Amino acid sequence: MLDLSFDAPKPKVIAGAKGDWELVIGMEIHAQISTQGKLFSGASTTFGAEPNSNVAFVDAAMPGMLPVVNEYCIEQAVRTGLGLKAAINLWSAFDRKNYFYPDNPQGYQISQLYHPIVGEGEVIVEMGPGVARVVRIERIHVEQDAGKSIHDMDPSMSFIDFNRTGVPLMEIVSRPDIRGPEEAAAYVAKLRQILRYLGTCDGNMQNGNLRADVNVSVCKPGQYEKYQATQDFSHLGTRCEIKNMNSMRFIQQAIDYEARRQIAILEDGGKVDQETRLYDPDKGETRSMRSKEEAQDYRYFPDPDLLPLEIEQAWVDGIAASMPELPDAKKARFMGDFGLTDYDASVLTADVENADFFESVVAVGEDGKLAANWVINELFGRLKKEGQEIGESPVSPAQLGGVIRLIKSGDISGKIAKDLFEILWTEGGDPAGIVEARGMKQVTDTGAIEKAVDEIIAANPAQVEKAKANPKLAGWFVGQVMKATGGKANPAAVNDLVTAKLGL
Known part of the structure; x- marks a missing residue:
């Protein structure tokens, strides 16, 4: 299990003209459930289909059409709740959230206000080795998405695409436990990571499959502690909600701008209005969208x-x-079983595909530390350079594991291994077979190495005297021997022989 003996990060403090202020942030994450069918119909959820092609009669609110719950969506919501260590409610119910908008053909959204499927849970957000915060989850409820309004096809008209109408969402609501922009982005990243491991949401923010509503307020130092003691939200200041954020970078920028906007209003003697705002990334500012509605404004009632x-x-x-x-459990296991550092384990477990690739490499190469070094530095570095994902890697886990096995057995050196990796990347093949066929095997015969050392020493008497005066120059002889043997000599054996022959 993950070591929970961490220190909590300090809250973000913003210096105003009249004193310091602290940030308080709560988030509502809308995660599209990974399923092929919609929440209340069998229509497809495939992204990028022709407009209005993935629409069933019930999605379009045709008269007499009744919703039927997709059981798999409920299972995915329960799985998510279990992954967040949350309470699962054996009894829950759907409500109608009533509002009119052109992309909402029913005139209401089916959601779960009063009796959600999942209750309280938590997410552990690490901000560095030994520094983390527990963000409490208030609830997770299941609801249907609305359609999409399109305004850029014709300046004089708006178009509606109902493909997203009825797509199943999980709304994951946090407590106001997040204390800074960086923490907010880290929370979204951690939640996204967990959802991907669970397979309940693909986390694709670009397609809108994961998006965040960010609630921001500011308060004076000490007020948050009063809230914690009393659970009285009045200590936290008036919050504003920033809707539909789908970028970690924009989330941080929007929070920072919004906090400073509120501070300026308060220090000028004004009052922050509770409202819903949008973030304009081009201008780097939030702007008012509408006044913040309360539950009664939507006239919720059981569906x-x-x-x-x-x-x-x-x-x-x-x-x-x-x-x-x-x-968290996988990271702890990697550190315990393979002796990896916190950083290396974090990199390898950041994505489930990376973790699976690494474990497959270890299964063949049988050396966790060496496998981590090669996966992180050589493989990930090359993938980044080529603009490829782990699933597109030309080098398979079995091939990379084979390289590591050859290093571990002493058949090849690290330098030869890099040449072998290049061959595998561009040509493919079996690592052991390539080494054998191309004569790449490392020279471990001390007699052959000693002969090369003697020849280099005999040919460079002046360099010998310099090395005896300054032992650090012995590395020159090691390099010359490796060059003479085509990089095939065992570096450790070369170093030992050079040191002995020079009497160092």
């Missing part, structure tokens, strides 16, 4: 077309039994 959801504990237990190893 009459849907019975309450009643699930059995045995069904939840079955899902729990099929849960994968999650990032």
Whole structure:
């Protein structure tokens, strides 16, 4: 398990003209559930389809059409709740959130205000070795997405695409436990990582499959501690919500701007209005969208077309039994089993595909530390240079594991291994077979190495005297021997022989 003996990061302090202020942030993450069908219909959720081609009658609110719950979506929500160590509610219900907008054909959104499927949980957000914060999850509820308004096809008209209408979402609501822009981005990244490990959301922010509503307020130092003691939100200041953020960088920029905007208003004697705002990345500022609605503004009431959801504990237990190893547990295991550093383990577990690739390499190469070094430095470095993802790697885990096995056995040196890696990247093949066929095997015969050392020493008497006067120059002889043997000599053996022959 992850070592929880960490220090909490300090809250972000912003210096105003009249004193210091602290940030308080809560987030609502909308995560599209990974499923082929919509929440209440069998229409496809495929991204990028022709406009209005993935729409069933119930999605378009045709008269007489009744919603039918997609059971797999409920299972994915329960799986997410278990992954966040949250309470699973065996009884939950759907409500109608009533509002009019052209991309909402029903005139309401089916959601879960009063009785969500998942209760309180937590996310551990690490901000560096030994520094982390626990962000409490208030709830996770399941709801349907709205359609999409398109304004840029014709300046005089707006178009509506109903493909997203009815797409299943999990809204993951946090407590106001986040204290700075960097923490907010780290929280979203950690939640995204967990969802990907669980397979409940692909986390694709560019396509809108994961987006955040960010609630920002500012307060004087000490007020947050009063809130913690009393749970009285009035200590935290008036919050403004920044809608539909789909970039870690923009989340940080929007929070910083919004906090400074609120501070300027308060220090000028004004009052912050509770409202919903949008972030304009081109101008680097937030702007007012509408006044912030309360629950009563939406006239929530139980959806009459849907019975309450009643699930059995045995069904939840079955899902729990099929849960994968999650990032924190995997990281702790990598550090314990393979002796990896916190940094290396974090890099390798950042994405489930990276972690799986690494473990497959270890299974063949049988050396965790060496495998980590090659995966992180050589493979990831080359993939980044080529603009490729891990799934596109020309070098398979079995091939890279074969390289590591050859290094470990002493058949090849590190330098030869890099040449071999290049061959595998561009040509493919079996590592051991390539080494054998191309004569790349490392020279370990001390007799042959000694002969090369003697020849280099005999040919360079002046350099010998310099090395005896300054032992650091012995490396020159090592380099010459490696060059003479085509890089095939065992470097350790060469170094030992050079040192002995020079009497150093």
